[in-house]
């Protein structure tokens with residue numbers, strides 16, 4: 001038994017190091033999480049070139065993941081509005097074989113989803129072995145938006161006996177248990193909080209309102225949620241501290257510079273997949289024998 005505070009299995013995925021990794025000892029503070037990047041690209045060409053290289057490597061890694069067929073990869077994206085979840089997901093996944101990758105967006109739960117426990121709707125959409133699943137928002141909303149607006153609990157059909165004072169801690173435990181279970185069974189979980197500043201969100205909202213092609217993105221609820229900024233930040237800090245684990249790490253990514261944010265996320269995904277040291281399956285003697293029989297039959301046709 002390990003003397004660590006966590007009982008850690010050697011075979012489990014272990015987070016790769018990064019300046020953006022949220023520590024698993026509960027010491028993460030928002031004050032230490034920058035929204036600004038420390039470096040940037042020379043120009044758009046430089047960005048495209050560097051991102052292109054990482055995305056190419058990701059494509060190769062995904063092919064091996066698929067052939068290896070033992071691990072699945074779950075990428076979770078959480079952020080305030082206009083932080084750039086959609087464009088980051090697009091950038092990271094561009095060029096990846098669509099058969100090996102699927103994106104799910106989670107909005108307000110439907111009536112039938114509310115008739116189940118809060119992990120049900122996401123569990124139904126977990127990636128199969130060999131595949132990459134992306135959650136654009138996730139079960140973390142249950143300790144973020146629901147925590148900021150606890151009146152939502154009244155629509156969740158929960159038993160009356162549930163104590164609303166303990167509910168967030170209990171949900172953290174449910175999430176920890178579920179993620180540990182997934183990790184033990186071969187799922188690589190990487191969670192990204194795209195950390196945009198309040199000032200930059202304001203600029204992006206104004207740009208949405210001022211630009212005809214962006215106006216469709218605007219929703220009046222965006223402004224309402226912005227009014228709860230500080231409560232959201234507290235909820236994020238708590239959730240990240242409670243649930244960043246070596247086998248299911250959070251990364252707090254500076255999001256004020258979009259190209260840098262996308263590149264940083266892509267690099268973390270790439271390095272995490274590389275750390276698995278996946279290889280194309282090696283056939284045994286018997287299978288190799290069957291292959292040479294098949295080859296002979298093909299060559300001897302007609």
Ligand code: ATP
Pocket residue numbers: 081082086106107108109136137138141142145146152217219
């Ligand atoms: P975009 O605005 O870029 O299209 P989005 O992810 O913000 O993407 P919206 O339809 O604007 O999508 O918002 C979805 C809303 O659903 C968010 O406000 C989110 O907090 C809310 N939501 C997601 N999951 C839950 C949940 N479990 N309970 C209550 N609200 C939720």
Ligand code: MG
Pocket residue numbers: 081219222
């Ligand atoms: Mg929105």
